[in-house]
Amino acid sequence: MEQKFIIYQMLLRVFGNTNENCVPNGSLLLNGTGKFSSVNDAVFDHLHSLGVSHIWYTGVIEHATCESFEQWGIRRDNPSVVKGIAGSPYAIKDYYDVNPYLANNVDNRMQEFEDLVLRTHNAGFKIVIDFIPNHLSREYNSDSLPYWAKDFGIGDNQNQFSPDNNFYYIPGEMFSRGSYHERPAKATGNDCFTSTPTDNDWYETVKLNYGVDYLNGRSGHFNPIPKTWHMMQDILCFWASKGVDAFRCDMAELVPVEFWEWCIREVKQKYPLVQFIAEVYNPSQYSDYMYRGGFDYLYDKVGLYDTLKSISQCYRSSSAITGCWQSIDDKQNRMLNFLENHDEQRIASDFNLGNPFKAIPSLAVSLMFNKAPFMLYFGQEAGESGMLEEGFSGRDGRTSIFDWCSAPSVVRMLKGEMYDSEKELLAYYRELFTFAMGNKAIVYGDTYDLQYANYHNVNIDTDKCFIFARRYSPDTSLNNSFHRGGNELLSFDTGKSDTLVVIAVDFSQSFESVRINLPDDMFRFWKIPYGQLNPYEQVEMKFNKYGVAILEYSL
Numbered sequence: 001m002e003q004k005f006i007i008y009q010m011l012l013r014v015f016g017n018t019n020e021n022c023v024p025n026g027s028l029l030l031n032g033t034g035k036f037s038s039v040n041d042a043v044f045d046h047l048h049s050l051g052v053s054h055i056w057y058t059g060v061i062e063h064a065t066c067e068s069f070e071q072w073g074i075r076r077d078n079p080s081v082v083k084g085i086a087g088s089p090y091a092i093k094d095y096y097d098v099n100p101y102l103a104n105n106v107d108n109r110m111q112e113f114e115d116l117v118l119r120t121h122n123a124g125f126k127i128v129i130d131f132i133p134n135h136l137s138r139e140y141n142s143d144s145l146p147y148w149a150k151d152f153g154i155g156d157n158q159n160q161f162s163p164d165n166n167f168y169y170i171p172g173e174m175f176s177r178g179s180y181h182e183r184p185a186k187a188t189g190n191d192c193f194t195s196t197p198t199d200n201d202w203y204e205t206v207k208l209n210y211g212v213d214y215l216n217g218r219s220g221h222f223n224p225i226p227k228t229w230h231m232m233q234d235i236l237c238f239w240a241s242k243g244v245d246a247f248r249c250d251m252a253e254l255v256p257v258e259f260w261e262w263c264i265r266e267v268k269q270k271y272p273l274v275q276f277i278a279e280v281y282n283p284s285q286y287s288d289y290m291y292r293g294g295f296d297y298l299y300d301k302v303g304l305y306d307t308l309k310s311i312s313q314c315y316r317s318s319s320a321i322t323g324c325w326q327s328i329d330d331k332q333n334r335m336l337n338f339l340e341n342h343d344e345q346r347i348a349s350d351f352n353l354g355n356p357f358k359a360i361p362s363l364a365v366s367l368m369f370n371k372a373p374f375m376l377y378f379g380q381e382a383g384e385s386g387m388l389e390e391g392f393s394g395r396d397g398r399t400s401i402f403d404w405c406s407a408p409s410v411v412r413m414l415k416g417e418m419y420d421s422e423k424e425l426l427a428y429y430r431e432l433f434t435f436a437m438g439n440k441a442i443v444y445g446d447t448y449d450l451q452y453a454n455y456h457n458v459n460i461d462t463d464k465c466f467i468f469a470r471r472y473s474p475d476t477s478l479n480n481s482f483h484r485g486g487n488e489l490l491s492f493d494t495g496k497s498d499t500l501v502v503i504a505v506d507f508s509q510s511f512e513s514v515r516i517n518l519p520d521d522m523f524r525f526w527k528i529p530y531g532q533l534n535p536y537e538q539v540e541m542k543f544n545k546y547g548v549a550i551l552e553y554s555l
Contacts, residue, residue, distance in 0.1 A: 002333050002334075002371050002444075003371060003443050003444050004371050004372065004373060004374065004436070004437070004443045005053045005054060005373045006050065006053055006373065006376065006437065007052070007053075007055075007056050007128060007373060007374070007375040008047050008052040008054070008055050008375070008376050008378065009058055009341055009342070009375055009377045010039075010055060010056065010058060011059055011342060011378065011399065012034050012035075012036070012038070012039075012059050012060065012102055013034050013086065013099070013101065013102065013404070014034060014378075014399060014400075014406060015038065015039075015378045015379075015410060016035055016038020016039065017031070017033050017034045017038075017405070017406040018032075018411050018414055018415060019031055019406050020411050022388075022390065022405045022406050024389050024390055024391045024403075025085055025390075025403065026085070026391070026403075026404055026405075027085060028067045028086070028101060028404050030404070031403075031404035032406075033086075033102070033404060034102070035102055035103065035104060035112075036103060036112045036115070036116040037112065039055075039057075039116060039119070039120070040119075041123070042414075043414075044119075044120075044123040044125070046413075047125065048123075048124075050376065050429060050430060050433045051433040051434060051438075052125065052376070053125060053126060054125060054126045054127070054128050054245070054246065054373075055125050055126070055127060056128035056130075056248055057116070057128070057129055058089060058129075058130060059089035059099060059102075059401075060099065060102070060129045060130070061089075061095060061098060061099070061129065061130065061132075062074075062093055062094040062095075062097040062098055062099050062100070063088060063089050063091050063092050063099065063137060064077040064082045064087045064088070064091045064092075064093045064137040064139060065077060065086055065101075066079045066085045066086070066087060067085070067101065069100045069101075069106060072100060072106045073143060074143055075139075075141055075143065077093065077137070078139060078179060079178070080177045080178030080179050081137075081138040081139060081178075081180045081203065081204045083204050083392055083402045084391055084393065084400065084401075084402025084403045085391060085402075085403060085404060086402060086403050086404045087402065088401055088402055089130065089401060090130070090132050090135075091136070091137040091138070091204045091205050092137055092140065093136075093137040093141065094140070094141065094142040094143060094144055095142065095235045096142050096144045096145055096146060096149070096238060097109070097110070097142070097143070097144040098110055098112075098113045110144075113242070114242060114243075117244070118243075126245035126246060127243065127244050127245050128244075128246040128247070128248055128277070129239060129244050129247065129248070130247070130250055131235075131236060131239075131248070131250065132250040132251075133208065133249060133250070133252070133255045133259075134189060134207065134251045134254040135189030135202065135206060135207050135208060136205060136206055136208065137204065137205060137206075138182070138186075138203075138205060138206055139180075140152055140153075140206070149231070149234060150231070152166040152167070152208075152228075152231065153167055154166075156169070158171065158184050159171050161209075161215070163211035163213075163221035163226045163227075164227045165227075166209055166227065166228050166231070167187070167206055167207070167209055168186060168187035168206075168207055168209050168214070169185070169187075170185040170186070170187065170193070170195050171184050172184065173195035175196075186207070187206065187207045187214075188201050188202055188203055188205060188206065188207060189202035189206060189207050190205075190207075191207065191214065191254065192207075208228055208232075208255075209226070210229065210256050210259050211226035211228070211229075212256055220258060222256075222258050225262065229259055229262060229263060232259075232263065233263050233266050233267060236263070236274075237267060237270055237271070240274050241271075244274070245273070245275065246274065246275040246277060246296075247274070247275075247276055247277065248277045249276060249278050250279055251279055252279055252280055252293075252295070253280045253281065253282055253285050257289055260276075260278075260289065260292075260293035261292050261293050261294060264276055264293065264294035264295070265294060268294075275296040275297070276294065276295045276296050276297075277295065277296065277299075278290075278293070278295040278298045280295075280298050280299055281302050283302060283303065283327065283328070286298055286331055287331070290334060297335065297336045297372075297373060298331070298334065298335055298336065299335070299336050299338075300324075300328075300332075300335035300336060300337050300338075301338075301344075303324045303327060303328060303335070304324045304325075304335070304337055304369075305337070305338060305339070305344070305366075307320050307321060308321070308339070308362040308365060308366060309352070309362070311362070311507050312353055312358060312359060312361070312362050312507055317462070318464060318465060318505075319451055319462050319466070321365060321451070321466050322449055322451050322452070325369070325449065332370050332372060333371040335372050336372065336373050336374075336375055337366040337367070337369075337373070337374045338366065338375040338377070339359055339362055339363060339366055339377075339380065340380045341377050342398070342399070342401050344398070345386065345397035346379075346384055346386035346397055346398060347359040347380065348383045348384065348385040348386075349386045349387055349397030350385075350387060350397065351396065351397035356380075356383035357383075357509075357546060358509065360432075360546040360547060360548060361466075361505035361506060361507045361546070361548060362507070363429075363432065364432065364503060364505050364548045365466060365468075365503075365505055367432065367433070368436050368442050368470065368501075368503055369447060369468055370447045371443070371445070378407070378410060379399065379407045379409050379413075381425065381426050381429040382413045382422045382425065382426055383421065383422055383425045384399065384407050384408070384409040384410060385397070386398045386399045386407075388405065388408070390402075390403040390404075390405040391404075391405070409422055428546060432548075435550070439470075439501060439552070440499055441470040441471055441472040441500065441501045441552075442470055443472075444472050445470040445471050445472035445473075445499070445501075446470070446471050446472075446473075446526070447468060447469070447470055448468060448470075448525065448526070450467040450468055450469055450517075450518065450522070451466060451467060452519075453516075453518070453521075453522075453536075454467060454516055457515070457516065457517055457538075459514055459515035459516070459538065460504075460514040460515065460516055461508075461511070461514075464506060464508040464510070464511075465511065465514060466505050467503065467541075468502075468503055469501065469503070469518075469522065470501045470503070471499070471501075472498065472499050473555065474498055498554065498555035499552065499554060499555060500526075500528065500552070501550065501551070501552050501553075502516075502518075502539070502541070502550070502551040502552075502553075503548070503550050503551075504516065504541045504543070504549040506547035506548075506549075508547070509547035511543055513540055513541060513542040513543060514541050514549075515538040515539065515540050515541075516538060516539055517536050517538060518533060518534075518535060518536070518537070518539060519535060519536065520535035520536070523535055528555070532553070533553065539551065
């Protein structure tokens with residue numbers, strides 16, 4: 001049965017860093033870092049209070065960095081091909097190792113990760129980590145290679161394309177950046193087939209070859225299975241064997257769907273419960289990557305995320321939400337909804353809404369509109385603004401993934417020193433998530449978009465408000481109801497498992513209440529008997545101060 005669950009994305013090195021005085025471009029020694037051990041029982045209790053079931057530990061696998069760990073036998077990276085002092089967690093330098101800076105004892109780093117896996121599972125959570133299939137760090141070199149594995153690039157024909165090459169080469173040309181020189185030049189991660197990528201390209205990475213000849217009509221050479229396919233499948237199985245429950249697959253659409261079709265099937269034969277989440281931005285590719293490629297879930301960035309952001313910023317009508325679900329229809333419950341992640345600007349930043357409370361109507365829709373999973377980004381629940389200038393990333397409204405830094409609101413949250421406004425926001429997040437994840441209609445139920453039935457209703461502004469219903473229905477005996485108005489969410493248990501929930505949001509946060517129409521089609525579609533509720537007999541919904549109103553009927 002499809003059901004909603006909550007993912008919490010945690011950039012480990014930032015989440016657990018409680019240094020309140022980080023300096024821009026500061027070193028690891030100066031600014032500090034979070035550790036595997038930072039995730040303790042108090043953190044687990046916090047996540048339980050938000051209904052979280054999956055923790056996405058971001059930045060686990062070893063990536064390129066300007067810091068030196070040579071005394072532990074780890075080769076130093078050339079800083080000319082590292083973004084930031086800390087480095088990007090998406091420029092992997094050793095797929096069979098974890099980041100040494102996350103360990104209290106570098107020599108014991110893999111065991112410390114495995115201890116985190118055990119603690120996480122014992123606390124009742126599933127573990128998600130990144131899988132970055134499209135590219136590697138420019139200086140990839142595994143010093144933890146298993147005896148049965150081969151490193152990337154060994155045996156490549158550097159003079160021409162071959163489906164058994166791991167990389168794409170540009171014969172006769174050199175890539176140079178600062179003190180780093182590479183001959184022949186390799187293609188850069190963002191499909192940049194030139195020896196002179198710009199500062200805006202992913203110059204710190206090299207693209208992996210999955211058997212697609214990009215310079216000859218993007219022709220695919222998949223029989224026999226290319227070498228890279230086998231190597232990446234081995235990597236996935238390596239991490240699955242350590243207890244990883246799901247992989248968030250970075251830029252999945254830059255890798256041919258034929259690979260995913262083969263690889264996900266192969267991995268699930270060995271680890272049938274492992275799930276795959278694809279970062280995909282092209283809606284025309286959704287069906288291929290979901291139904292052919294075999295992904296369990298896809299990002300819903302260009303649909304619901306972009307729409308809710310534009311509505312909250314007063315650029316679009318709230319009725320645009322209807323078009324979002326209609327455009328993906330049968331896929332909507334397998335899209336991962338979110339309001340923040342490491343790529344996007346923080347809600348509270350000056351580049352977005354500037355106030356985390358203004359996003360609560362969007363939160364209610366993204367969290368409760370359907371059965372799709374929802375993702376929280378660490379600090380979102382405390383109103384983290386991402387407005388510090390940490391170094392390489394600049395002051396861009398994001399928490400840097402390139403620098404040694406901390407997130408001020410998270411530091412205060414971990415230390416129990418939150419501001420009153422942060423406490424208020426966190427309290428409402430907990431209230432809303434507790435309601436959502438404790439309600440069968442939200443977790444398991446169907447959705448009915450009520451917007452169309454209210455376009456001509458003078459008692460609601462459908463440009464600023466959005467309304468929908470959720471229904472979980474083993475039987476259809478309507479026997480009780482109650483109202484969730486004002487600032488309080490009430491709890492009520494009739495002993496019945498049938499539930500109808502009606503939700504209205506006011507993106508302008510300016511209305512006290514609305515009176516809505518419930519169309520006859522909804523009653524017929526869900527076989528709801530007339531009586532306490534009747535078609536087009538208007539129902540009043542009172543908004544709380546955040547612009548959310550919830551009516552729940554026990555059926």
